[in-house]
Amino acid sequence: MNSASRRLWRTSPLTYVALVLATLFSIYPFYYMIVIATRSLDSINDVPPPATPGGSFGDNVGRVLDNDAANFLTGLLNSVIVSAVVTVSVVVTGSLAGFAFAKLRFRGRNVLLLAIIVTMMIPTQLGLIPLWGMVQDLNWYDTLYAVTVPFLVSAFGVFMMRQYATQAISDELIEAGRVDGASTFRIYWNIVLPALRPAAAVLGLLTFMETWNSFLWPYAVLTPENPTLQVSLAFLSYAYYTDYSQVFAATAIGTVPLVIVFVLFGRQIIGGIMEGAVKS
Amino acid sequence: MSLSATTTPPSPAAPPPRPPTRRRSRAHTLTRLDLKYSPYLYIAPFFVIFGIFGLYPMLRTAWMSLHNWNLIGDRSFIGLDNYTALVSDEYFWNATMNTFGIFLLATIPQLLIALFLANLLNRTFLRARTLFRMAIFMPNVVSVAAVAIVFGMLFQRDFGVINWLLGFVGVGPVDWDAERWSSWTAIASMVNWRWTGYNTLILLAGMQAIPRDLYEAAALDGASQWKQFWRITLPMLTPTFVFVVILSTIGGLQLFTEPLVFANGNIIGGDQREFQTLAMYMYELGIENLNTAGYGAAVAWAMFLMIAFVSLVNFLLVRRTVK
Numbered sequence: 061m062n063s064a065s066r067r068l069w070r071t072s073p074l075t076y077v078a079l080v081l082a083t084l085f086s087i088y089p090f091y092y093m094i095v096i097a098t099r100s101l102d103s104i105n106d107v108p109p110p111a112t113p114g115g116s117f118g119d120n121v122g123r124v125l126d127n128d129a130a131n132f133l134t135g136l137l138n139s140v141i142v143s144a145v146v147t148v149s150v151v152v153t154g155s156l157a158g159f160a161f162a163k164l165r166f167r168g169r170n171v172l173l174l175a176i177i178v179t180m181m182i183p184t185q186l187g188l189i190p191l192w193g194m195v196q197d198l199n200w201y202d203t204l205y206a207v208t209v210p211f212l213v214s215a216f217g218v219f220m221m222r223q224y225a226t227q228a229i230s231d232e233l234i235e236a237g238r239v240d241g242a243s244t245f246r247i248y249w250n251i252v253l254p255a256l257r258p259a260a261a262v263l264g265l266l267t268f269m270e271t272w273n274s275f276l277w278p279y280a281v282l283t284p285e286n287p288t289l290q291v292s293l294a295f296l297s298y299a300y301y302t303d304y305s306q307v308f309a310a311t312a313i314g315t316v317p318l319v320i321v322f323v324l325f326g327r328q329i330i331g332g333i334m335e336g337a338v339k340s
Numbered sequence: 341m342s343l344s345a346t347t348t349p350p351s352p353a354a355p356p357p358r359p360p361t362r363r364r365s366r367a368h369t370l371t372r373l374d375l376k377y378s379p380y381l382y383i384a385p386f387f388v389i390f391g392i393f394g395l396y397p398m399l400r401t402a403w404m405s406l407h408n409w410n411l412i413g414d415r416s417f418i419g420l421d422n423y424t425a426l427v428s429d430e431y432f433w434n435a436t437m438n439t440f441g442i443f444l445l446a447t448i449p450q451l452l453i454a455l456f457l458a459n460l461l462n463r464t465f466l467r468a469r470t471l472f473r474m475a476i477f478m479p480n481v482v483s484v485a486a487v488a489i490v491f492g493m494l495f496q497r498d499f500g501v502i503n504w505l506l507g508f509v510g511v512g513p514v515d516w517d518a519e520r521w522s523s524w525t526a527i528a529s530m531v532n533w534r535w536t537g538y539n540t541l542i543l544l545a546g547m548q549a550i551p552r553d554l555y556e557a558a559a560l561d562g563a564s565q566w567k568q569f570w571r572i573t574l575p576m577l578t579p580t581f582v583f584v585v586i587l588s589t590i591g592g593l594q595l596f597t598e599p600l601v602f603a604n605g606n607i608i609g610g611d612q613r614e615f616q617t618l619a620m621y622m623y624e625l626g627i628e629n630l631n632t633a634g635y636g637a638a639v640a641w642a643m644f645l646m647i648a649f650v651s652l653v654n655f656l657l658v659r660r661t662v663k
Contacts, residue, residue, distance in 0.1 A: 184594075
């Protein structure tokens with residue numbers, strides 16, 4: 061038994077060496093981003109390349125903010141608005157539909173659920189060009205409607221909430237609500253929504269990060285005058301690719317909020333991703 | 341995807357017998373209406389918005405691809421002409437080759453490393469496991485645009501860190517965005533960096549779902565760790581692995597942001613289209629030049645068919661070799 065268990069569970073020092081290496085690989089670009097973002101411009105082309113942070117972060121940020129062409133603050137504000145609205149909407153609509161698919165009985169339920177799963181597998185770029193035309197027709201070009209409204213619902217959100225509701229809420233609980241005369245909406249509001257809270261939090265975090273980071277669509281329908289953060293970063297990097305410390309300072313400002321969210325809630329995010337993987 | 345996990349729907353609560361007053365019976369009718377129709381109300385927001393902004397544009401892409409279509413002008417029906425034009429369009433095949441080249445460079449190392457790391461993270465007595473998991477996943481938190489900006493600098497010709505390191509082994513400064521192979525490598529390394537950790541966690545989740553007693557039995561029979569990995573872990577991991585491969589295919593063949601930002605916003609991806617991907621070509625045709633939107637729609641459908649085909653082939657291949 062002893063030798064068998066050693067075979068089974070050996071964690072050799074090499075395991076740690078490999079994992080520490082992988083960690084360094086993961087972390088290094090973050091560190092490098094901070095280094096360049098805090099350096100003055102003239103130290104960027106040093107050989108060997110700069111390896112430690114400098115003291116020019118304030119200067120660099122100042123250049124970003126003074127840069128009229130980048131509209132960085134507008135981009136930051138737009139990203140906060142869009143990400144917040146999309147997140148709330150995806151969680152609310154996802155929990156409503158997820159509850160219905162998990163706990164209510166209605167005709168066509170299985171077919172419609174299957175449709176949702178199929179849509180998760182369809183590449184989003186397939187509809188890109190006509191959607192761009194629709195945005196023109198609706199007069200939404202260069203407005204936040206264009207980057208918000210199409211993303212107010214998510215098939216993944218519905219599916220995730222449905223999976224969670226199926227196992228987290230017992231049928232007896234819902235039936236007890238019915239016997240007490242509660243309407244379906246009362247049951248959703250008083251019983252289902254509180255029980256869904258852990259999954260809703262993970263869905264909200266994932267949706268927020270995805271919306272904050274999305275690029276192709278905002279890039280297609282917004283202009284540099286009214287960008288989201290990512291679009292602003294891209295235009296900044298095109299136009300000022302020689303002023304790396306300015307571009308990196310902006311990139312760092314756009315990245316740090318997500319890193320903070322991840323450090324605070326990473327455990328839940330990772331748990332949610334891993335759980336979702338096994339269930340589907 | 342298991343739909344069979346569906347619990348049996350709650351049987352509608354039997355209404356308790358009530359005296360037949362008018363008010364009661366009205367409440368009763370309301371309850372019945374509520375039970376019967378309110379589920380549709382709850383799923384309606386999803387289907388309405390998805391129908392308008394998701395499904396409709398996808399179908400319209402098919403319709404568009406049969407036209408000579410200007411997004412802000414005229415259109416005329418031309419049947420399958422756009423598709424026959426694609427067959428002899430060298431830019432289309434160039435973009436196809438670039439997309440698949442980068443896809444292979446990005447996906448194969450990524451999945452092998454992810455498999456390796458997941459296997460390490462799956463050790464029972466691993467210290468600091470949460471820390472390692474978080475560190476490895478962290479790149480996925482960064483936006484693709486930010487990744488492309490940071491890596492663009494790392495791969496800078498004159499003072500980038502990569503060329504500086506290569507100098508130690510005697511490789512001269514590489515002009516990364518000037519050649520096909522080098523630009524593919526730079527772009528693939530961005531994808532690898534951002535997605536390896538994500539796939540590691542998914543594979544790890546799959547590994548942890550494998551029953552422990554299988555390993556215990558094998559260890560008692562004297563099977564080495566390597567043999568256990570080969571004979572138990574890999575076969576049991578097949579469904580998860582198929583899932584990861586298909587996700588990587590869907591994402592990898594739609595590659596857009598990394599090459600675009602790496603090209604400083606040049607939609608043709610390098611002076612000679614060295615790294616223009618299919619998504620970039622579609623964007624060039626449909627959105628940069630609005631008057632070729634119909635042709636762009638044909639590229640979109642070609643892309644979709646390739647993704648479906650590659651996913652299917654991967655699915656069959658992975659299933660067969662691992663079994």
